[in-house]
Amino acid sequence: MSRFNTSQSIGDIVAGLPKAADVFKKFNIDFCCGGHRLLGEAISEQKLDAGLVLNELDKAYEEAQRLKDQADYREMPSVDLMDYIINTHHAFLNRNLPVISELVNTILRVHGSNHRELFQVHKLFHSLKTELEQHLIKEEELLFPMVREYEQKPSNELLEEVRRVARETEDEHESAGGILKELRKAAGNYEIPADVCGTFRKTYEMLQELESDLFQHIHLENNILFKRLGIMIQ
Ligand SMILES: [Fe+2]
Numbered sequence: 001m002s003r004f005n006t007s008q009s010i011g012d013i014v015a016g017l018p019k020a021a022d023v024f025k026k027f028n029i030d031f032c033c034g035g036h037r038l039l040g041e042a043i044s045e046q047k048l049d050a051g052l053v054l055n056e057l058d059k060a061y062e063e064a065q066r067l068k069d070q071a072d073y074r075e076m077p078s079v080d081l082m083d084y085i086i087n088t089h090h091a092f093l094n095r096n097l098p099v100i101s102e103l104v105n106t107i108l109r110v111h112g113s114n115h116r117e118l119f120q121v122h123k124l125f126h127s128l129k130t131e132l133e134q135h136l137i138k139e140e141e142l143l144f145p146m147v148r149e150y151e152q153k154p155s156n157e158l159l160e161e162v163r164r165v166a167r168e169t170e171d172e173h174e175s176a177g178g179i180l181k182e183l184r185k186a187a188g189n190y191e192i193p194a195d196v197c198g199t200f201r202k203t204y205e206m207l208q209e210l211e212s213d214l215f216q217h218i219h220l221e222n223n224i225l226f227k228r229l230g231i232m233i234q
């Protein structure tokens with residue numbers, strides 16, 4: 001189901017989503033002088049595939065939303081950004097790591113003899129889980145409180161200490177990213193084999209969700225939070 005429909009006017013769509021202009025250009029739909037027309041009229045006049053046009057508009061919307069979110073994070077004060085990271089991404093891990101652990105155990109038991117790659121998946125996931133559990137505690141109990149303190153009362157000494165811990169944290173991100181890569185490889189790119197059950201599918205879906213959530217989480221910490229604090233990490 002698209003968030004757009006053919007009874008919207010072309011001009012209104014571009015006014016709400018400037019990126020829609022690129023989509024209309026691509027399909028040769030006039031959005032300037034012909035902006036008062038309904039999208040459906042242009043589609044039928046030009047014998048276009050409505051599903052295809054709506055799908056492209058949805059993609060443009062999602063891309064614009066993603067860029068807007070990034071801009072919002074950049075404007076967020078550090079203290080709010082850290083709260084956001086804890087409430088969103090740390091909460092995601094605290095909620096999902098134990099669930100995925102159970103699932104990985106289950107599919108190893110049920111399918112491990114036919115799918116030997118699951119032994120490696122099990123091992124990699126649990127080393128990632130252990131690393132992340134400690135990493136979250138380090139951020140919540142050590143790094144983020146130091147950053148909060150630095151924001152209130154900056155000093156060179158404290159900045160040095162923040163940088164030292166942030167560098168360690170960044171190394172841990174690097175390590176987690178490496179395990180995620182190995183995990184994806186061990187799991188055959190998360191393609192679901194034909195002979196498995198729903199639990200197997202669910203496990204691979206959750207591992208992929210974990211991967212994308214963790215990428216966004218690390219991006220916010222490395223590229224926005226640390227960078228803003230002038231913590232140049234090598
Ligand atoms: Fe974090």
Ligand SMILES: [Fe+2]
Nearest residue numbers: 139169173221
């Ligand atoms: Fe982190």
